Amino acid sequence: MTVTALPRVPYTGTARDAELEHWRAVARRVADALAADALARDRANAQPFAEVRLLREAGLLDLLAPAEFGGAGGHFETAFEVIRILAAADGSISQLLAYHYINQSSIAFYAPAEAQAAWWRRTVEERWLWGDSVNPVDPALVLTREGAGYRLNGAKRFSTGSGVGEVIVVNAQVEGTGELLAFVVPRDAQGLEIVDDWDYLGQRLSASNSLVYRNVRIEPADVLGPVTDEPVSTLLTPGIQLAFANFYVGIAQGALERGKQILLGRKNAWFLSAAETYSQDPVFQRTVGELKARTAAVAALAEKLGRRFDALLSLAGAVTQPQRAELAVAIAELKVVATEAGVEVANRVFEVTGSSSTQSGVGLDLFWRNVRTHSLHDPVDYKKIEVGAYFLRGESQPLSLYT
Incomplete structure (x- = not known):
């Protein structure tokens, strides 16, 4: 770059x-x-x-x-x-x-x-x-110079928003030069096929289809610019990770609220309990309290980092690489705890809602399916390594669309 x-x-x-x-x-x-x-x-x-x-x-x-x-x-x-x-x-x-x-x-x-x-x-x-088509671990797209513009060929999976977005952001290297460009393709562009194949466990309405490009014309006016390693430009990736963490926290909050409604609706109690209802039972109160406290702590960290992101972004071209690295690691810390809290809360909420809450019509499973699906976007263990390497040795991970 x-x-x-x-x-x-x-x-x-x-x-x-x-x-x-x-x-x-x-x-x-x-x-x-x-x-x-x-x-x-x-x-x-x-x-x-x-x-x-x-x-x-x-x-x-x-x-x-x-x-x-x-x-x-x-x-x-x-x-x-x-x-x-x-x-x-x-x-x-x-x-x-x-x-x-x-x-x-x-x-x-x-x-x-x-x-x-x-x-x-x-x-x-x-x-x-705006949708996107930038998944870096998919087969590479081929962007070939043609006159003043380019021709785009190839395919991408997991292109979120592409099925419904008016435009799609694409990243591709120019053949023969290695220059990486970001450009915009309209959803109705000639030669673009939107494959309606997003049928996964969760996040089912994210329009994350596969795309096939067959000689799609890219005009100079369609090009946003080069993808560079200039520090403020690379804040895009920590921003993505911060967005992920926030909707993991939100899913946890939603699972807790839905679980609360179900628990309060249970009018009896476990036969060994001295409480009159499940919601009055200390065993269930303890579980809910633990999950609620953990979610609240992660939400507070997310709010703090949202403000830090804006503050650093305001520096624009004055952002330094060390500043960028420090914030990226702080967001990686959030990503770790938000992932774990989201998956745990969406799973353990069933412990307080009982077997009847697993009925398909209740919908409590939707929270777990959603967070479990998206939390696999990039391995959280590598975020832990990112945090550990920076804490122990001050080492930053190589710049990528994941770090």
Whole structure:
């Protein structure tokens, strides 16, 4: 990768209370709507066009778009909290929005300053949802120079949002030069096949389809810019990991809330218990208390790092590699505990809700299926190694789309 300094990113300062409160209220309204039929929609496993309309109408797609270009001018801390709130109701749609925020911000991380205004105006005016096709462990795409532009061939799996997004961010190396470019492909581009094959255990409405590119034309105007190792540009990856951690926490919070409803609905008690109801039994109170406390601690760490992310991002081209590395490791720490808390809470909540809560119509399993599926995105053990290597020896992992 080549080093190209970006003069600025269009993000400044940190979120104020009024901003946070406004978008929390918006997110809760959307979450309530999603929660009403989350299980039925999960079972239908249809492309989430209706859910995207709900996000769009609520103004959530443009939360991070700069106000000067028609967006809400919000901060990542706010976006991460929105992700967390939505995940408590529907992990799939939370993932869809989380990836949109990161993909849309490719404008800031990859496009030169003089080109950003046009991109921001288009995404706001045309109300785009941004999908992606950047999975680095999949077979490589072939980007061949042709005249002033390029031709794209190949395939990618796990392309979140591609089934419903108006545009798709793609990363590919230029054949013969090794230059890695980020560019945008419309969902209806000639030669692009969207394979409707996302049929997995969880996150079923994340529109994470496979894509096949057959001589797709990439014009110069479609190119955002080169993917570089300039420090502020590489903050995109810690941002992705921070988004993941937030929806793991949100899923844990949702599982706890649903478990609470079920537990309070149990009118009797275990026959050996002196309590009148299960919710009054210290055994069940202890389990719930343990899971609640752990989730609250991880949520507090997520909130702290959301603000730190905005603060560092505000430095733009002045961000140093040591600053970037320190924040990336702090986010890796969060990723470890958020993954473990999310999976544990979504699993152990069944201990207090009883065998009847495993009925298919109850839907408590949806939280576990969602967090278990996405938590396998990249091995959490390597995040532990990342944290340990930095703590013991000050060593940072090589830059990648995972670190």
